[in-house]
Amino acid sequence: MRQIPLGLGPDEPHSFDNYFPGPNAAVVAHLHALNSHQRPAPVYLWGEAGAGKTHLLQSLALEVKALGGRVGWYDAGASPEMDFDDTWRLLVLDDSERYGPDQQQRAFALFVQATTHGQLIASAGRWPPVDLPLRDDLRTRLGWGHVFHLQPLSESDCRAVLRQAADRRGIFLSDDVMSYLLTRFSRDLGSLMGLLDRLDRFALAAQRAVTVPLLKQMLAEERQ
Missing domain, CATH: 1.10.8 (Helicase, Ruva Protein; domain 3)
Incomplete structure (x- = not known):
């Protein structure tokens, strides 16, 4: 059993309003509160495919944009050449377990730059950071802040x-x-x-x- 959006048309954006939290209410509350902090610690979400990780990352990004912030989104389909932008409020690193070697190098660099500029960092993967098939320095960064395991629905x-x-x-x-x-x-x-x-x-x-x-x-x- 996995979490899914309650949203129902394909064009409805993923948001906290159409996410069914079930046993993950504390995770949603934590993500909601991030925008109230000037330099929040990074967040990492993990859980099996379909657990709702990307939905929650998109919900956070939507909330940041609604408050006038800019978002950098880096996932397994992103180019290793993606540039860093110091005007981002949020950097998202999704599908981290699927990064190739060049993407891992770029994700690490983006993480370091975002940290230096005080940006919020939210990432996700299928497994806890210690078990990710990634280079050691990137695994360490992803597990540096708050790590949440998304629990399945009853x-x-x-x-x-x-x-x-x-x-x-x-x-x-x-x-x-x-x-x-x-x-x-x-x-x-x-x-x-x-x-x-x-x-x-x-x-x-x-x-x-x-x-x-x-x-x-x-x-x-x-x-x-």
């Missing part, structure tokens, strides 16, 4: 997230459909949200209510 929270997501899409999910989704598919809620989107479109095209038979029909047609 099954009841998982159901609540899906229910709210479906309600905001105008889909009625019966208990039978909910149980079918949670017992027969991976509880990666990111994947389940994609399934929910496809099911919504399929039901609209068929002009039928969302039921287990309709779900089975959609899956059968997708396999053809």
